[in-house]
Amino acid sequence: MLKILKFLFIDKKRILLVTFLLLISTAASLVLPTIMSAIVDKGINGADMGFIWKASLIMLAVAFAGLAAMMVSVKIAAAVTAKFSNAIRSAVFKKVNTLPFKRLNEIGTGALITRSTEDIWMIEQVAYYVMRGSITIPVLIIGGTVLALLKDVWLALIMFSSIPILVIVLIIITKRIKPLWDVADAYIDKQNSIIRERLTGIRVIRAFNREDKERARANNATKIMAVNIIKNNTHMGLINPLSMFLLNLAIVFIIFVGAKIMQNPQKTLSAGDIIAIIQYITLVMSGIIAMSFAIALLPHIRVNCSRINEVLDSDSLPEANDLDGAPFEGNIRFEKVNFSYEGAQEATISELDFEINKGEKIAFIGGTGAGKSTIIQILMGFLPLTGGEIYFDGNAMSGMSAQRVRHNISCVLQKATLFEGTIASNIKMANEKATDEDMYEAAEIAQIEDFITELKEGYNYPIQPAGTNLSGGQKQRISIARALLKDAPIYVFDDSFSALDFLTEAKIRAKLTQRLQAKTQIYITQRVTSAMFCDRIYVIDKGFIVASGTHKELLKNCKIYREIYLSQTGGSR
Numbered sequence: 001m002l003k004i005l006k007f008l009f010i011d012k013k014r015i016l017l018v019t020f021l022l023l024i025s026t027a028a029s030l031v032l033p034t035i036m037s038a039i040v041d042k043g044i045n046g047a048d049m050g051f052i053w054k055a056s057l058i059m060l061a062v063a064f065a066g067l068a069a070m071m072v073s074v075k076i077a078a079a080v081t082a083k084f085s086n087a088i089r090s091a092v093f094k095k096v097n098t099l100p101f102k103r104l105n106e107i108g109t110g111a112l113i114t115r116s117t118e119d120i121w122m123i124e125q126v127a128y129y130v131m132r133g134s135i136t137i138p139v140l141i142i143g144g145t146v147l148a149l150l151k152d153v154w155l156a157l158i159m160f161s162s163i164p165i166l167v168i169v170l171i172i173i174t175k176r177i178k179p180l181w182d183v184a185d186a187y188i189d190k191q192n193s194i195i196r197e198r199l200t201g202i203r204v205i206r207a208f209n210r211e212d213k214e215r216a217r218a219n220n221a222t223k224i225m226a227v228n229i230i231k232n233n234t235h236m237g238l239i240n241p242l243s244m245f246l247l248n249l250a251i252v253f254i255i256f257v258g259a260k261i262m263q264n265p266q267k268t269l270s271a272g273d274i275i276a277i278i279q280y281i282t283l284v285m286s287g288i289i290a291m292s293f294a295i296a297l298l299p300h301i302r303v304n305c306s307r308i309n310e311v312l313d314s315d316s317l318p319e320a321n322d323l324d325g326a327p328f329e330g331n332i333r334f335e336k337v338n339f340s341y342e343g344a345q346e347a348t349i350s351e352l353d354f355e356i357n358k359g360e361k362i363a364f365i366g367g368t369g370a371g372k373s374t375i376i377q378i379l380m381g382f383l384p385l386t387g388g389e390i391y392f393d394g395n396a397m398s399g400m401s402a403q404r405v406r407h408n409i410s411c412v413l414q415k416a417t418l419f420e421g422t423i424a425s426n427i428k429m430a431n432e433k434a435t436d437e438d439m440y441e442a443a444e445i446a447q448i449e450d451f452i453t454e455l456k457e458g459y460n461y462p463i464q465p466a467g468t469n470l471s472g473g474q475k476q477r478i479s480i481a482r483a484l485l486k487d488a489p490i491y492v493f494d495d496s497f498s499a500l501d502f503l504t505e506a507k508i509r510a511k512l513t514q515r516l517q518a519k520t521q522i523y524i525t526q527r528v529t530s531a532m533f534c535d536r537i538y539v540i541d542k543g544f545i546v547a548s549g550t551h552k553e554l555l556k557n558c559k560i561y562r563e564i565y566l567s568q569t570g571g572s573r
Helices: 008-044 049-096 101-107 109-151 153-161 163-200 202-207 211-237 239-262 271-312 372-379 402-407 423-430 436-445 449-454 472-484 502-515 551-557 559-569
Strands: 332-339 349-356 361-365 387-392 409-412 490-494 520-525 536-541 544-549
Touching (some): 008 109, 049 271, 153 239, 163 202, 163 271, 361 372, 402 409, 409 472, 436 449, 436 472, 472 490, 536 551, 551 559
Parallel strands (some): 409 490
């Protein structure tokens, strides 16, 4: 928790200002009962209207000063806590971008969303009340207690008699709610993951008529989450009525005992003193109630902080200190490479042993789930090898940083990803120093230039988040243009033509052949038409390379490749 709180003190000056203003406001609250007591004793009992008017004006001025100080402090405190939560979110965002993909998968997308939103929001709210309460609560309790004792010791002691009972109840409630918050937050993560899966896979769910089962999964997670939150709120809801009961009970006793004391002529207790003590006990109890809620929320905040710290404390990818090394020439060698996902019974890819020479055009072809994209993910350093080694120009990949590997590879991933901005900003993401002429050339090669020039905004056409205002083929072609803008010795196209018609694909291939001469090119595909023009084709099945060769050689010698070819061409050779 202390690690999270350090983000709060990046704005020390405004925190000190809030502290000063809250002291003024709290002091005003403590002065008002004393003025009221004087009005009752001197003004009302003495029938002195002049004193009443004078004291009332003073009381009004004090109240106005306290109100003004409180209003300004609230505004500043809100700004401070907003900056505080923004600092935490920025730290989490930066940390997530440095985490290995294995760690990202362990935490889960749903959990990261919850921690960046609900958890941080909860901490922001509590920080706001803590910043205010850490000043007002102690001053109210201590100041109210001292002033009450100065009025009458016995009446003040009545006030203290209810505090131990409230403390005991708080301890019991706090112990009960922490495990409930643990479960509730875990199922908020699960609920986010389920909803995200439903949104991204809604077509598949409907195609296989799985709506009821998916709805049941979401309902079950929501029910468990709701039950635990309701139990927590029920426990916390006991604090306020119990505190008010004890407060009113104490007030009744104070009035009763005070009336008895006033009947004793030897005592100097006045009606104004009793009114002041009642107001003091109200202030003290309001401080205790506020503190009670803070203590009751502490288990939840500890859970929120621990979840955020779990992200911040995760090991990041090591800093790259080899980016200045010589560029790759483009030679790649896989030596008995294996990879298995954690918990999987079988390896995703097994005993991959092949070599790609500089300037070669290579294709990997196979059915869905054969392991083609996994090869690219381990080549890019997104997934760690579980066996074997990959070599670039004879140098082991294990001795390089992932950043250096990616620095030398330009890749179009299987899922075309665009970002909010413009077409130009998305293409130039690969090379911010590229000129407009370079961008136009890359767009022309990717066969997207005609579409862009027809747009009113041209290259400044605004792209919505995830490119939702573009078709799949348009997103793929923009992704290809982006990859071409990066000058790299190795180019990877992971199923990058799947949304394109065959004519457009043929035009892009012809342009790529001219543009990427002497560059190593790797194509991951399910289309024979994308692979048949490559220098060598590797056929992948169940994680193994079952055959390799040219298009003609594989048609003659590989049954799997021949079946793929015939199924896609209708039997024509």
